[in-house]
Amino acid sequence: MSDAAAPIPITTSLVRRRQGEAGHSAEPRQRKPDWIRVKAPTSTGFAETKKLMRRLNLATVCEEAACPNIGECWTKKHATVMILGDTCTRACAFCNVKTGMPKAVDPLEPQHTADAAAELGLTHIVITSVDRDDLPDGGASQFVKVIEALRRTTPQTTIEILTPDFRNKAQAAVEAIIEAGPDVYNHNLETVPRLYPTIRPGARYYASLRLLESVKRHNPHIFTKSGVMVGLGEERLEVHQVMDDMRSADIDFLTMGQYLQPTPRHAKVMEFVTPAAFNAYAAIARAKGFLLVAASPLTRSSYHAGDDFEKMRAAREAKLNVAPAQGVPAKYYFAGTPKAGASGREGTGPGFPEMPASAGMTE
Numbered sequence: 001m002s003d004a005a006a007p008i009p010i011t012t013s014l015v016r017r018r019q020g021e022a023g024h025s026a027e028p029r030q031r032k033p034d035w036i037r038v039k040a041p042t043s044t045g046f047a048e049t050k051k052l053m054r055r056l057n058l059a060t061v062c063e064e065a066a067c068p069n070i071g072e073c074w075t076k077k078h079a080t081v082m083i084l085g086d087t088c089t090r091a092c093a094f095c096n097v098k099t100g101m102p103k104a105v106d107p108l109e110p111q112h113t114a115d116a117a118a119e120l121g122l123t124h125i126v127i128t129s130v131d132r133d134d135l136p137d138g139g140a141s142q143f144v145k146v147i148e149a150l151r152r153t154t155p156q157t158t159i160e161i162l163t164p165d166f167r168n169k170a171q172a173a174v175e176a177i178i179e180a181g182p183d184v185y186n187h188n189l190e191t192v193p194r195l196y197p198t199i200r201p202g203a204r205y206y207a208s209l210r211l212l213e214s215v216k217r218h219n220p221h222i223f224t225k226s227g228v229m230v231g232l233g234e235e236r237l238e239v240h241q242v243m244d245d246m247r248s249a250d251i252d253f254l255t256m257g258q259y260l261q262p263t264p265r266h267a268k269v270m271e272f273v274t275p276a277a278f279n280a281y282a283a284i285a286r287a288k289g290f291l292l293v294a295a296s297p298l299t300r301s302s303y304h305a306g307d308d309f310e311k312m313r314a315a316r317e318a319k320l321n322v323a324p325a326q327g328v329p330a331k332y333y334f335a336g337t338p339k340a341g342a343s344g345r346e347g348t349g350p351g352f353p354e355m356p357a358s359a360g361m362t363e
Contacts, residue, residue, distance in 0.1 A: 138167070225254075
């Protein structure tokens, strides 16, 4: 099957297609084991974060995807903004975000996102989006505008983006976003390739891998990150192969978490993976060379993202101090968003010293 899939017609009927498309019946959800139960959010911080998101008319993946960590994160005033609206043009069998015809892109969304980051006092922010197959650029220009607004409004905040695959538009989309200078580029593979036809039917596994590989090709300084869910019926060796594929694409950070069924009409949980099994996966992933691995039942892409960014940056610096890449002094390597990317053009993030032309750094 070609990686370039034909566009899916965008109609409101997609809201009702999730069950028939993936073949999942509306059966009762399984009882969760004790290790993944969380308390209902009741804190003042949670209420204040929610009020701010509503005032600025911002959607969050925390709410739309029914994240189990919302109480903990919003209590700390950490929220992951979901740009380009709250309606997706695809109908993945695992995802709780509603599907249908999206509204027009909000021109105030970039500045509202930056204002939210400033009011929350975020030192690190994660920006994600719905799929927007209806837009000529897949929504890439809105990511660029959000990054630019954040740099203007809260320049010390590091920026992590979690993008869709920009189906049939990935090359131009990635180039535009990389030029804007995020600190971390995340795109989730979500599951093993065998399960794509039923779990992620609108995407292609190798197209997602190539997208992440292209980020490093355009700017090797930017951290890349990807995540997978387990408990969907994957085999252990299939997960190991995904790890190998990620390392072949030079992905720095792997996240792994338990798939949880949002509603009875979504894909069933085939297995609740134990904490011990997650620890085993994490050990294997570290041995394969990832800079950072986060693997636990409740791990999600943006969970503890700020702390993980600092760990990832420290891990790269430690690695370079031990064995600098082709003789390049560590002081010229990553310490934030680089001042000059692979193209030689200036970035806009909190930077590190400009590397001399003679350094000849590669990665």
